[in-house]
Amino acid sequence: MLGVVRQKMLGQSLPKIRPVVSVLRSYSSAAKQMTVRDALNSALDEEMSADPKVFLMGEEVGEYQGAYKISKGLLDKYGPERVRDTPITEAGFAGIGVGAAYYGLKPVVEFMTFNFSMQAIDHIINSAAKSNYMSAGQMSVPIVFRGPNGAAAGVGAQHSQCYAAWYASCPGLKVLTPYSSEDARGLLKAAIRDPDPVVFLENELLYGESFPVSDEVLDSSFCLPIGKAKIERVGRDVTITAFSKMVGHALKAAEILEKDGIDAEVINLRSIRPLDRSTINASVRKTNRLITVEEGFPQHGVGAEICASVVEESFAYLDAPVERIAGADIPMPYAANLERMAVPQVEDIVRAAKRACYRSVPLAAAA
Amino acid sequence: MALSYLRSSSSRSANLLKPLSSSLPLRRHISTDTTPITVETSVPFTSHQCDAPSRSVETNPKELLTFFRDMALMRRMEIAADSLYKAKLIRGFCHLYDGQEAVAVGMEAAITKKDCIITSYRDHCTFIGRGGTLLEVFAELMGRQGGCSKGKGGSMHFYKKDSNFYGGHGIVGAQVPLGCGLAFAQKYSKDETVTFALYGDGAANQGQLFEALNISALWDLPAILVCENNHYGMGTAEWRAAKSPAYYKRGDYVPGLKVDGMDALAVKQACKFAKEHALKNGPIILEMDTYRYHGHSMSDPGSTYRTRDEITGVRQERDPIERIRKLILSHDLATEKELKDIEKEVRKEVDDTITQAKESPMPDPSELFTNVYAKGLGVESFGADRKELRASLP
Numbered sequence: 220m221l222g223v224v225r226q227k228m229l230g231q232s233l234p235k236i237r238p239v240v241s242v243l244r245s246y247s248s249a250a251k252q253m254t255v256r257d258a259l260n261s262a263l264d265e266e267m268s269a270d271p272k273v274f275l276m277g278e279e280v281g282e283y284q285g286a287y288k289i290s291k292g293l294l295d296k297y298g299p300e301r302v303r304d305t306p307i308t309e310a311g312f313a314g315i316g317v318g319a320a321y322y323g324l325k326p327v328v329e330f331m332t333f334n335f336s337m338q339a340i341d342h343i344i345n346s347a348a349k350s351n352y353m354s355a356g357q358m359s360v361p362i363v364f365r366g367p368n369g370a371a372a373g374v375g376a377q378h379s380q381c382y383a384a385w386y387a388s389c390p391g392l393k394v395l396t397p398y399s400s401e402d403a404r405g406l407l408k409a410a411i412r413d414p415d416p417v418v419f420l421e422n423e424l425l426y427g428e429s430f431p432v433s434d435e436v437l438d439s440s441f442c443l444p445i446g447k448a449k450i451e452r453v454g455r456d457v458t459i460t461a462f463s464k465m466v467g468h469a470l471k472a473a474e475i476l477e478k479d480g481i482d483a484e485v486i487n488l489r490s491i492r493p494l495d496r497s498t499i500n501a502s503v504r505k506t507n508r509l510i511t512v513e514e515g516f517p518q519h520g521v522g523a524e525i526c527a528s529v530v531e532e533s534f535a536y537l538d539a540p541v542e543r544i545a546g547a548d549i550p551m552p553y554a555a556n557l558e559r560m561a562v563p564q565v566e567d568i569v570r571a572a573k574r575a576c577y578r579s580v581p582l583a584a585a586a
Numbered sequence: 587m588a589l590s591y592l593r594s595s596s597s598r599s600a601n602l603l604k605p606l607s608s609s610l611p612l613r614r615h616i617s618t619d620t621t622p623i624t625v626e627t628s629v630p631f632t633s634h635q636c637d638a639p640s641r642s643v644e645t646n647p648k649e650l651l652t653f654f655r656d657m658a659l660m661r662r663m664e665i666a667a668d669s670l671y672k673a674k675l676i677r678g679f680c681h682l683y684d685g686q687e688a689v690a691v692g693m694e695a696a697i698t699k700k701d702c703i704i705t706s707y708r709d710h711c712t713f714i715g716r717g718g719t720l721l722e723v724f725a726e727l728m729g730r731q732g733g734c735s736k737g738k739g740g741s742m743h744f745y746k747k748d749s750n751f752y753g754g755h756g757i758v759g760a761q762v763p764l765g766c767g768l769a770f771a772q773k774y775s776k777d778e779t780v781t782f783a784l785y786g787d788g789a790a791n792q793g794q795l796f797e798a799l800n801i802s803a804l805w806d807l808p809a810i811l812v813c814e815n816n817h818y819g820m821g822t823a824e825w826r827a828a829k830s831p832a833y834y835k836r837g838d839y840v841p842g843l844k845v846d847g848m849d850a851l852a853v854k855q856a857c858k859f860a861k862e863h864a865l866k867n868g869p870i871i872l873e874m875d876t877y878r879y880h881g882h883s884m885s886d887p888g889s890t891y892r893t894r895d896e897i898t899g900v901r902q903e904r905d906p907i908e909r910i911r912k913l914i915l916s917h918d919l920a921t922e923k924e925l926k927d928i929e930k931e932v933r934k935e936v937d938d939t940i941t942q943a944k945e946s947p948m949p950d951p952s953e954l955f956t957n958v959y960a961k962g963l964g965v966e967s968f969g970a971d972r973k974e975l976r977a978s979l980p
Binding site: 300311319323324341345358359414415444446 | 702704735736737738739745746747752753754755756757760762763764765766767768769770771772774775793794796797798800801804805956957958959960961963965966967972973
């Protein structure tokens with residue numbers, strides 16, 4: 220009901236609002252813009268400058284300036300002792316990184332994509348994540364494993380998997396998923412400073428995207444807390460959780476939903492482990508409806524965990540079943556049209572939000 | 587280890603005084619006597635891509651006695667662990683090292699506590715060599731608070747970071763890249779120390795070992811890979827697992843040395859040589875030809891894939907403790923009775939420690955949730971029934 224009234228009011232006032240909005244937009248473009256790539260590069264640079272124990276290791280991180288240019292300029296600045304090009308041997312160099320962390324150094328180990336981390340996963344889980352517990356606190360492992368995660372564009376099944384759910388299920392690891400440049404800077408700095416093993420899941424398609432950054436974000440002491448989600452857009456009608464690239468999709472979906480009178484709250488998770496259950500639950504208790512969005516496979520995914528958490532903590536507040544939007548339950552196809560169907564699109568999020576608000580047509584019967 | 591012996595033998599100082607007219611030269615007591623003695627190793631070293639060190643090893647009565655006592659202690663400890671396991675006081679996996687003691691003691695004699703050691707799950711004696719106590723061993727095996735990992739690790743996860751002992755690893759071969767990482771960090775920190783990464787003949791075929799060796803050779807890391815070749819990877823004899831069981835040669839471009847791992851002095855010489863090499867020239871492989879009397883673990887009788895004759899043969903011909911005993915007796919450094927007394931003391935020490943370890947309580951239930959992270963951020967963790975048991979991680 221309120222939505223209908225809101226819609227009419229919007230319709231009347233929109234012509235007046237638009238110029239104001241464009242003025243606001245020009246104000247925001249006056250603030251500094253920074254690509255995610257530059258954000259990661261500057262974070263690495265600052266942390267390496269601040270702590271001589273921090274070093275970078277991975278394929279092509281040095282002379283090639285980084286496969287995706289994330290480590291551009293770092294070899295020149297810090298030298299080959301601290302920026303190490305490795306052979307294509309993930310099990311070997313991930314293990315060496317963990318061993319260096321045992322001794323007290325602070326390695327940043329890059330996987331060219333997280334698909335290749337599967338070659339090293341024993342070291343991430345058994346050598347890194349569990350060591351502090353098995354040794355009753357003697358062996359802490361201050362290591363960061365970072366690199367692009369999830370789907371890129373047209374790279375096929377073996378190069379497109381999202382590993383958030385796999386790593387986030389393991390106690391002893393921290394798993395971070397930046398979206399914006401602010402996220403990239405603040406979370407990478409936090410990860411490098413953290414004494415525990417951190418899996419830092421970037422996204423190749425976000426590297427070139429620009430976001431506004433404040434002076435606070437640009438300061439070398441800037442750091443974001445691990446385990447806290449960010450409410451990117453406050454809303455009243457439905458909660459949409461997302462991480463990494465999907466945050467952008469969720470925000471676009473929210474703009475579309477607004478025209479239909481649905482005011483969506485978009486939560487940028489930032490941290491998959493620890494998961495900010497209290498922010499998610501507080502939001503659902505306000506909106507009573509939840510859509511979880513992720514790029515990865517649906518079964519046993521991040522959305523499944525969020526849904527379970529909300530059902531356990533806030534069951535009485537749910538006015539509709541929780542909706543999951545996830546990557547298709549198939550290996551990633553190559554053909555462009557099939558690939559588009561395999562990854563969540565903005566319209567998928569919009570449709571699910573409308574379903575949760577009982578605004579859509581009845582679902583088609585299953586085949 | 588030698589220190590505790592000194593304490594218990596202070597009453598023997600009277601023996602130091604001998605009449606000047608005696609035909610025997612005035613000699614200091616064996617436990618403090620550092621008069622150099624030169625001993626030949628049982629067999630010469632075989633080398634790959636390097637010049638082997640000399641067969642003549644310098645030692646002294648004090649060191650030989652330390653070897654004897656330490657190995658006797660380790661032997662007794664492992665046999666006692668066998669009994670505890672059969673009495674169901676030790677659970678899960680228990681991999682015993684008896685027969686291989688010379689590798690642990692010989693290595694320690696050549697290095698310092700600033701050098702790093704990392705090994706597999708057969709880690710009880712290596713932990714003792716690094717300065718761990720018997721109490722920490724037995725308490726950990728029985729899952730008690732007094733254990734080196736406060737009961738949370740178990741047999742395969744002993745650590746002693748203050749003596750640069752980095753475990754204790756259950757995944758076969760994983761410790762080798764980790765050890766190369768320790769060596770990387772030592773070089774990065776300019777510490778002028780080395781890392782010994784120990785692995786078995788079973789692990790010698792692991793791909794990650796060659797990945798780590800390649801990087802270590804490229805980056806000149808002070809990493810010493812030590813293959814404790816006891817000739818059986820669980821139930822599989824070396825000739826069934828490795829096309830080339832010449833493990834000291836498997837490094838290809840990396841030099842290697844084959845060592846009689848039952849001869850503590852040969853082990854000491856090889857480790858001394860390896861340390862000097864690694865600090866100057868990068869990685870080197872040591873193959874210790876050794877033997878385990880027990881099966882792979884307590885669930886393996888150890889007799890289905892090898893003959894009892896083979897086991898008793900090694901015990902008679904090559905036992906590391908007997909070797910040192912013969913050496914001490916032939917050089918007239920102590921009497922048979924003195925050595926037997928040491929063995930009795932050691933047995934008593936082990937028995938007393940087990941009694942003490944049994945008194946150690948099991949961990950407090952709150953320890954379920956400690957040490958998951960070094961910095962827990964107050965995050966919530968859950969028990970099996972999350973509505974019943976949850977905790978805030980410190």
